[in-house]
Amino acid sequence: MAETRQWQLASRPVGEPTYDDFELVAVDRPEPGPNEVLVKTLYQSVDPYMRGRMRDAESYAEPWDVGDPMQASVVGEVLESNSAEYQEGDVVTGDLLWAEHAVADAGDLQEVNPDHGPISTALGVLGMPGVTAYWGLNDVCEPKPGDTVVVSAAAGAVGSVVGQLANLSGARVVGTAGSEAKVDWLTDDLGFDAAINYKETDDLSAAIDEACPDGVDCYFDNVGGPITDAVWPRLNVDARVAVCGQIALYNATDVPTGPRKLAKLIESRATVEGFLVSDYQQRWGQALERLSTFVRNGDVQYRENVVEGFENAPDAFLGLFEGENIGKQLVNVAERGE
Template sequence: MSKKNRQVLLAKRPKGLPDDSTFQFVETDIPEPGEGEVLVRTLYLSVDPYMRGRMSDAKSYAEPFKVGEPLTGGVVGEVVKSNAKNLSEGDIVTARLDWADYSVAKEEYLRKVDPDAAPITTALYVTGMPGLTAYFGLLDIGKPKEGETVVVSGAAGAVGSVVGQIAKLKGCRVVGIAGSEDKINYLKDELGFDAVINYKTTENIREELKAACPDGIDVYFDNVGGEITDAVISLLNFHARVAICGQIAHYNDTEIEMGPRFLPYVLKHSILIKGFIVSDYADREEEGMNALAQWLKEGKIKYKENIIEGLENAPDAFLGLFRGDNLGKQLVKVSN
């Protein structure tokens, strides 16, 4: 075991797009677990777009990161010291922990991961927060019915790719929106999307959506916002449902942008628009995890991971989310 613990701190609150100066690396002593606690060695950590919001001090659904303290996020790690009743050295666990080589956590905040059931990284993806977000957002808000058309923005990301596959399992026509030819090909050839639009190369996204959705749009799963959502709204059918999951197009805005006033259209077409976060469904977490794990086991859900090695590269992995670098889930491998 190393004698030092590297940590990634929030150095300052960014204005607009974060950069390298947003982060600070420090070395500290490895902490000792107290009663009922364990010491966890980080194996993989997750980087997610929602973390950008926590870098600001504006009031939101999640407590802001504190300047000068470690960033936190989804982690899969190994218990290396245990003062807990139900966890032993060598157990694999997942939780929201520090961006660090080692973290101390109370037993009740950790969930054991069975490394024989599936690759441990899936606890940060298909059966973790992104998968649960897709499951509840689509099924509880979108309520897709067989034969309906489902449109997903950010379709090649960790959440969007699972949304599209669940919609296919429900017998829907699925149209994805993504930003590179590699992503387009992956969604069509490997995940079975019916149509995919490259928003970076299209001359008119509304017209391409209209062509891809000849019967209109019944369900829209929104990970992006911005001009893409403006185009989708105008094509929604009567009694369409919209799940607002993310707004990555706006996370680095420094001014409020004026968009189309679409509420009259929403009113006339009796459209449901609902924003949500995965913790809204905390009491149903087991339901979602069991369903996703079963689909994964049966090969009904496929996944792709983009893994960058080294804690020192975690900030760049995070910034890559806003460059559109990742295909599937973006992870950082910290140790073996």
């Protein structure tokens, strides 16, 4: 019987995850049942939200069980199909597993048209991160021309799209990122008005002040922690904060106190709103249509940081917390048609 490999959760990390929390296991390759499809993974996504699913805590997503394969969005190739919807060789995307092969119900997959661009974009700018950026910015932040929009983790898969969309909205766009290469990409290529390398900045507050002389109208927060602390006092009247991620705090073992600067919200009458892209299922297509137009005509650019080889998937994931990726972090698991 054919085998496949999958990454299983070996243990629940305390603090920063390590390689020991992952175990690469060979298992029998699953066979598709009625209306199911066997998918060979070509690209696997790793995303910051996965850290939450390694935790044994009730949240918006079920925690992963120790000893089970972990879940991931993948782009893959159909090897066998028991569904009229798909045939061998089709490229599909869906929420599958950290695995070289997986079966899925045909209804849980979407087709990826290779003629529309690199298939990997279905996991990035034309996938969940892009849609997150689109609705988080347009539905929660609602930038208007002349607004100052700050986005943290601006060189990431979500942040880079947020900044470019905000730019298209006529806003002044300021990003924070963790390397000179990232900062250069933001200002030289993506049209950001200013970008701050927080790792090389002694006084983050002064840097935000300088980059945002008219204060901050929208803050798209991917990171939390000290960067958010620095942005907070500069929120303008009626500012909107979209809380998308808090990657700076995901590995924290102790978050003893809660919000200690809410008084600023009174003064500014600001709104802070958390959101989940899964609440935008009904408007997913609308975002994708816009994004693919923007990508085609060059208004939205993207980068991918591709780690080669399925055995290196944990590296790709752990790299997210080190800020190693410019743009979307992916694992290239296999080639098409091989």
